[in-house]
Amino acid sequence: MIEVKNLFKSFGKNLVLNNINIKIDQSKITIIAGPNSSGKTTLIKSILGLVNIDKGDIFVNEENNRNSTIYREKIGYMPQIGRYPDNQSIRDVLDMIKDLRGIKQIDKEDELISIFGLEEHITKKMSTLSGGTRQKVSAVLALMFEPDILILDEPTTGLDPVSASKIKEIIIEEKNKGKTVIIISHIMSEVEELADKLIFLLDGEIKFQNTVIKILEQTNEKSLEKAIAKLISLNKL
Amino acid sequence: MNNFLKILHFELINVLKSKWIIFYGLSFFFITEAIFRLGGSGSKAIVSLLNLSLILIPIISIIFGTIYVYNSREFIELLLTQPIKRSQVYFGLYLGLTFPLSISYLIGIMIPFLIHGIAEPIVLTSLLLSGIFNTFIFTGIAIVIALKFDDKSIGIGVALLFWFFFSIIYDGLVMMLIWQFGDYPLEIPLILSSILNPLDLGRVMVMLKFDLAALMGYTGAIFEKFFGETIGIVISLIMMSIWVIFPFFYGLKIFKTKNF
Numbered sequence: 001m002i003e004v005k006n007l008f009k010s011f012g013k014n015l016v017l018n019n020i021n022i023k024i025d026q027s028k029i030t031i032i033a034g035p036n037s038s039g040k041t042t043l044i045k046s047i048l049g050l051v052n053i054d055k056g057d058i059f060v061n062e063e064n065n066r067n068s069t070i071y072r073e074k075i076g077y078m079p080q081i082g083r084y085p086d087n088q089s090i091r092d093v094l095d096m097i098k099d100l101r102g103i104k105q106i107d108k109e110d111e112l113i114s115i116f117g118l119e120e121h122i123t124k125k126m127s128t129l130s131g132g133t134r135q136k137v138s139a140v141l142a143l144m145f146e147p148d149i150l151i152l153d154e155p156t157t158g159l160d161p162v163s164a165s166k167i168k169e170i171i172i173e174e175k176n177k178g179k180t181v182i183i184i185s186h187i188m189s190e191v192e193e194l195a196d197k198l199i200f201l202l203d204g205e206i207k208f209q210n211t212v213i214k215i216l217e218q219t220n221e222k223s224l225e226k227a228i229a230k231l232i233s234l235n236k237l
Numbered sequence: 238m239n240n241f242l243k244i245l246h247f248e249l250i251n252v253l254k255s256k257w258i259i260f261y262g263l264s265f266f267f268i269t270e271a272i273f274r275l276g277g278s279g280s281k282a283i284v285s286l287l288n289l290s291l292i293l294i295p296i297i298s299i300i301f302g303t304i305y306v307y308n309s310r311e312f313i314e315l316l317l318t319q320p321i322k323r324s325q326v327y328f329g330l331y332l333g334l335t336f337p338l339s340i341s342y343l344i345g346i347m348i349p350f351l352i353h354g355i356a357e358p359i360v361l362t363s364l365l366l367s368g369i370f371n372t373f374i375f376t377g378i379a380i381v382i383a384l385k386f387d388d389k390s391i392g393i394g395v396a397l398l399f400w401f402f403f404s405i406i407y408d409g410l411v412m413m414l415i416w417q418f419g420d421y422p423l424e425i426p427l428i429l430s431s432i433l434n435p436l437d438l439g440r441v442m443v444m445l446k447f448d449l450a451a452l453m454g455y456t457g458a459i460f461e462k463f464f465g466e467t468i469g470i471v472i473s474l475i476m477m478s479i480w481v482i483f484p485f486f487y488g489l490k491i492f493k494t495k496n497f
Binding site: 045049052072087088097100141 | 240243244247250251254255308309310311312314315316317318319320321322494495496497
């Protein structure tokens with residue numbers, strides 16, 4: 001479980017996260033949505049410790065993330081853009097991250113490589129791989145240690161439809177295994193398909209957070225897109 | 238194995254695979270070989286190499302370092318999402334850049350010397366040492382620049398400006414100082430001016446080992462007159478070390494608190 005309490009973050013004069021309070025539950029898929037520059041990536045980067053927060057606390061499985069780096073063992077992160085050292089192969093990068101985590105062999109690795117069809121690229125230099133293939137490498141890295149928490153920043157962007165559907169299947173499987181899943185997504189069909197809970201950010205503030213079903217009920221709309229539009233306009237009033 | 242060593246190992250292999258590094262080492266090899274073949278003896282070869290090193294090392298270290306850090310940004314992010322301390326990633330990045338650049342320089346210069354014979358081992362050692370110091374200094378500055386400026390084009394511009402300042406503008410400013418205040422005793426300001434420029438320090442460090450005051454330039458000659466050879470070398474070594482340490486720790490401070 002992840003708990004964010006009274007979180008504030010500014011970049012210079014620009015207040016990016018304004019008093020964020022959220023609880024992200026285990027065995028649930030939580031989707032963070034919102035327009036560009038609404039603070040979504042900053043929020044997950046704060047959880048990961050990539051961004052130094054100004055005020056507030058973040059607890060990952062009840063451990064404050066300011067105090068250590070060990071909590072990151074439990075997290076699998078898939079960034080928005082997968083860029084790796086040009087001169088290294090997929091094999092080199094996977095081995096290096098395993099080495100850093102002190103793990104020699106994991107069964108899940110080969111399974112994921114095969115699911116995403118990376119076998120033929122495994123010894124190729126990263127500089128020769130397409131953006132989509134690098135994105136698949138990011139997916140393997142996020143999933144292969146079977147972490148308790150998955151944080152995925154627009155996981156299907158740049159992936160071909162087959163791989164995008166595979167990753168969505170894996171996300172649901174992981175949720176059913178009891179994992180905590182956080183996804184940033186702009187794609188409403190994806191939100192409807194995957195989300196147990198939706199957190200909507202606008203200008204660094206949470207405009208609403210609720211289950212998808214409740215959001216639809218509350219707004220009396222059939223499509224999530226329209227429901228969100230309605231909630232935003234209600235919030236503006 | 239410690240996480241820092243694991244990152245260093247990975248960075249070393251990654252940088253050593255880069256064509257740039259190979260090209261850099263080969264340039265020094267061909268330049269040194271050409272100097273020997275064109276009839277340069279031991280000390281003449283070293284003076285020519287010194288002048289070339291003082292141009293090539295800073296520009297390559299600062300530009301290669303800056304571009305490398307910008308290109309590694311997403312990968313650094315990935316490393317920082319692993320259970321590792323930020324300082325370990327920083328040490329790995331810093332040494333992963335400075336070691337291959339220094340090794341490439343050393344090999345490029347040493348092979349021709351080993352083939353043709355080393356006539357002046359102490360002077361050669363001070364040349365190599367001065368080159369390594371400048372590699373560390375300018376790579377350290379490169380990392381600071383790349384961490385300070387998020388925009389790659391601005392960062393590379395600032396890096397070029399740094400190189401241009403220390404290599405060209407600085408000498409011009411010193412010349413202006415001499416020209417403007419020629420009637421006053423200028424020893425101390427000039428010594429201060431060479432201490433504040435790592436390239437001057439690198440030059441002085443090598444030149445003090447020669448008994449040729451004419452080759453030392455004005456500041457070098459004053460340096461020797463003021464301190465004598467031994468103290469001069471010790472002071473230049475201490476100052477070069479400070480020039481290494483300052484950007485290194487400043488970069489570490491930025492890295493530890495940076496928002497990635």
